[in-house]
Amino acid sequence: MTDTQGPAVLDRDGLNALVAELVAQGRTVIGPTVRDGAVVLAELESADDLPFGWGVELDAGRYRLVRRTDGAAFAHSAGPQSWKNFLHPARQRLWSADRTPSGGVDFTADEPAAPSYAFLGVRPCDLRAIAIQDRVLTGGRYEDTGYARRRTGAFLIAAECTEPGATCFCVSTGGGPAADPGYDLALTEVDGRFLVRVGSEAGGELLARLPHSAADEGTERAAHAAVDAARDRMGRALPPVDVRALLAGSADAERWDDVAERCLTCGNCTMVCPTCFCVTTEEVTDLTGDHTERWQRWDSCFDLDFSYLHGGPVRASARSRYRQWLTHKLSTWHDQFDSSGCVGCGRCISWCPVGIDITEEVTALAAEAGTGPTASADPRTES
Amino acid sequence: MTNLPVPYRVVARRPETADTVTLRLEPVADALGDFAPGQFAMVHCFGRGEIPVSVSSVQSTGGLAHTVRAVGAVSAGLCEARTAEVVGIRGPFGTGWELERARGRDVVVVAGGIGLAPLRPLILRALAEPEAYGRVNVLIGARTPADLIGREEVAGWRTAYTGVTVDRPDEDWRGDVGLVTDLLGRAHLTPSDAWGFVCGPEPMIRATARELVARGMPPDRIRVSLERNMRCATGHCGHCQLGPLLLCRDGPVVDWQRAEPLLSVREL
Ligand SMILES: Cc1cc2nc3c(=O)[nH]c(=O)nc-3n(C[C@H](O)[C@H](O)[C@H](O)COP(=O)(O)OP(=O)(O)OC[C@H]3O[C@@H](n4cnc5c(N)ncnc54)[C@H](O)[C@@H]3O)c2cc1C
Ligand code: SF4
Ligand code: SF4
Numbered sequence: 048m049t050d051t052q053g054p055a056v057l058d059r060d061g062l063n064a065l066v067a068e069l070v071a072q073g074r075t076v077i078g079p080t081v082r083d084g085a086v087v088l089a090e091l092e093s094a095d096d097l098p099f100g101w102g103v104e105l106d107a108g109r110y111r112l113v114r115r116t117d118g119a120a121f122a123h124s125a126g127p128q129s130w131k132n133f134l135h136p137a138r139q140r141l142w143s144a145d146r147t148p149s150g151g152v153d154f155t156a157d158e159p160a161a162p163s164y165a166f167l168g169v170r171p172c173d174l175r176a177i178a179i180q181d182r183v184l185t186g187g188r189y190e191d192t193g194y195a196r197r198r199t200g201a202f203l204i205a206a207e208c209t210e211p212g213a214t215c216f217c218v219s220t221g222g223g224p225a226a227d228p229g230y231d232l233a234l235t236e237v238d239g240r241f242l243v244r245v246g247s248e249a250g251g252e253l254l255a256r257l258p259h260s261a262a263d264e265g266t267e268r269a270a271h272a273a274v275d276a277a278r279d280r281m282g283r284a285l286p287p288v289d290v291r292a293l294l295a296g297s298a299d300a301e302r303w304d305d306v307a308e309r310c311l312t313c314g315n316c317t318m319v320c321p322t323c324f325c326v327t328t329e330e331v332t333d334l335t336g337d338h339t340e341r342w343q344r345w346d347s348c349f350d351l352d353f354s355y356l357h358g359g360p361v362r363a364s365a366r367s368r369y370r371q372w373l374t375h376k377l378s379t380w381h382d383q384f385d386s387s388g389c390v391g392c393g394r395c396i397s398w399c400p401v402g403i404d405i406t407e408e409v410t411a412l413a414a415e416a417g418t419g420p421t422a423s424a425d426p427r428t429e430s
Numbered sequence: 431m432t433n434l435p436v437p438y439r440v441v442a443r444r445p446e447t448a449d450t451v452t453l454r455l456e457p458v459a460d461a462l463g464d465f466a467p468g469q470f471a472m473v474h475c476f477g478r479g480e481i482p483v484s485v486s487s488v489q490s491t492g493g494l495a496h497t498v499r500a501v502g503a504v505s506a507g508l509c510e511a512r513t514a515e516v517v518g519i520r521g522p523f524g525t526g527w528e529l530e531r532a533r534g535r536d537v538v539v540v541a542g543g544i545g546l547a548p549l550r551p552l553i554l555r556a557l558a559e560p561e562a563y564g565r566v567n568v569l570i571g572a573r574t575p576a577d578l579i580g581r582e583e584v585a586g587w588r589t590a591y592t593g594v595t596v597d598r599p600d601e602d603w604r605g606d607v608g609l610v611t612d613l614l615g616r617a618h619l620t621p622s623d624a625w626g627f628v629c630g631p632e633p634m635i636r637a638t639a640r641e642l643v644a645r646g647m648p649p650d651r652i653r654v655s656l657e658r659n660m661r662c663a664t665g666h667c668g669h670c671q672l673g674p675l676l677l678c679r680d681g682p683v684v685d686w687q688r689a690e691p692l693l694s695v696r697e698l
Binding site: 141142144146150151152153154155156183184187188189191192298299324325326327328329330332336339341346348353354355356357361362363364366367371374375379382383 | 432433434435436437458474476477478479480501502514515516517518657658659661662664665666667668669671673674675676679695696697698
């Protein structure tokens with residue numbers, strides 16, 4: 048295995064070689080790049096496409112690119128997309144059916160070969176989000192075969208966080224800015240160089256093909272220090288209470304009426320969330336009427352149709368839909384899939400058009416339940 | 431296979447009421463695995479879509495029956511399906527009634543409207559093994575006499591007690607009028623030592639289960655079948671959540687002990 052490989056260091060040329068080698072292997076390399084005023088995830092042709100020298104300024108309902116003087120590649124936090132855009136795409140055909148001349152129906156599964164993905168710059172929170180979607184979509188009794196096809200063999204290169212954003216709160220969800228196992232390679236950026244840790248055999252093999260040096264003690268120490276410091280610089284935090292139990296007991300809270308007055312039920316939070324997996328299906332028929340297709344697309348629990356039963360939606364009020372979303376994320380997800388549904392990436396906070404802040408809502412619920420700090424306390428100062 | 435429908439042919443079609451039809455299906459080639467009473471299939475109507483429907487009959491030959499009420503595009507399309515037409519079936523999905531747990535005890539089955547359909551295979555199993563169960567009671571309620579399904583078959587069931595009641599009688603109705611819970615007093619059972627199986631509209635399920643508990647039946651011996659929007663039936667679409675439950679996986683049949691606190695939260 049990889050135990051002979053201690054941490055290594057890549058310089059900028061090493062990083063270039065990393066992307067070039069993955070491309071040469073026939074991989075579709077996806078990573079952060081600047082486009083349309085945001086750091087988006089898109090196919091990279093070379094490491095030059097990475098957002099060197101860009102950072103982001105985040106707040107509730109706010110996302111803005113800012114220039115950095117240090118030229119860092121991974122000093123931005125979560126953007127509008129996540130890896131689910133690739134692993135669990137917004138639209139896909141599930142199967143099609145054709146009438147046969149003899150009056151039968153043939154059903155055909157849609158199983159296109161998936162691209163061989165390499166994801167570069169996976170944040171520790173997003174690595175956890177991928178693990179959560181793995182559990183939901185492939186860990187139960189039935190497997191989402193499309194997801195499994197895209198996920199199996201995807202090569203994951205984590206980028207640890209040294210520059211958390213103002214909407215980040217991964218530490219208070221039980222995570223942190225250091226990458227948990229699950230990656231093939233993990234990078235930590237220190238002054239234009241990258242400390243590399245190997246997490247899998249495939250990762251070790253790739254590293255061996257790149258120009259690299261063994262990690263010196265100074266680089267290792269600097270990398271650890273930067274990640275440790277990030278841990279203490281989270282922009283936000285969930286209140287230090289048993290959030291799962293709090294939400295399980297908050298069905299009748301008055302706070303839901305308060306948030307319902309602000310929430311537009313637009314569903315943006317569910318679209319940007321890296322763990323939200325809900326989908327709906329559509330039947331698409333061609334003009335002959337002899338061919339029909341079953342399509343799947345992302346859906347949102349904020350949509351009225353989501354809970355539709357003939358006669359009307361089960362969750363008609365905005366109150367009940369926001370409650371469903373937040374309670375699912377932080378409480379019933381544990382019941383259903385043995386983990387939380389939130390990794391604290393902060394996307395839902397930045398991309399909410401009216402700036403609704405999940406940490407602030409939970410803090411208010413805790414205050415109402417009498418378990419948390421007083422309602423006037425600023426959640427941002429809690430840890 | 432759970433993701434791709436398997437073709438089944440309609441071999442018989444029986445109208446039950448003005449808007450409800452029972453389709454008997456046989457596999458065109460290979461059959462799916464055995465369905466247990468209470469479980470459901472995703473039934474695909476060509477060009478219309480796919481909906482969850484419980485099995486109203488399970489045959490050892492691999493044949494199935496579904497009783498469908500036309501309430502929208504897909505269910506109406508299935509109700510119009512003719513003999514020899516092919517539909518797509520995925521399944522079996524979800525929990526069953528688990529009638530076996532009631533062995534040796536009295537049984538009361540309470541059905542509201544089309545809710546009798548998913549209970550039918552359970553009733554037939556209980557009646558096929560009279561020595562295995564105590565007294566079997568079947569209570570049926572419907573809005574009007576025209577909404578009662580399977581009347582002839584019901585009349586032939588050899589139960590300890592079968593009661594049928596309607597909310598609104600017509601001129602010819604000579605039977606009971608009122609809520610299905612009103613029939614409970616006539617059932618032959620010792621509630622504290624019996625099992626209840628309930629299916630129907632949610633308000634009816636609630637009223638019935640509460641009445642059974644009031645009469646002394648333990649909440650964990652009452653099994654109810656619940657309905658929520660379902661798109662995939664494999665636990666991946668998120669639509670069938672009822673609080674902590676995914677009803678395609680943890681339901682549709684749930685113990686009342688589990689269901690009661692969830693159904694008492696509005697808009698959960
Ligand atoms: C476990 C379970 C068991 C059930 N058992 C039975 C049973 O035994 N018998 C029975 O009659 N019913 C049963 N039902 C209820 C049945 O599934 C619904 O009545 C049915 O889904 C209604 O679908 P519909 O399209 O006909 O009607 P609608 O109410 O119009 O549609 C329901 C949903 O389907 C969507 N939809 C409608 N048309 C289309 C379309 N063309 N393409 C894509 N989406 C569409 C709608 O947007 C909506 O979300 C059961 C439900 C569950 C959950
Ligand atoms: S709920 Fe918000 S903070 Fe949590 S994982 Fe989803 S988008 Fe990120
Ligand atoms: S919380 Fe914000 S992003 Fe989510 S539905 Fe409401 S308004 Fe939209």
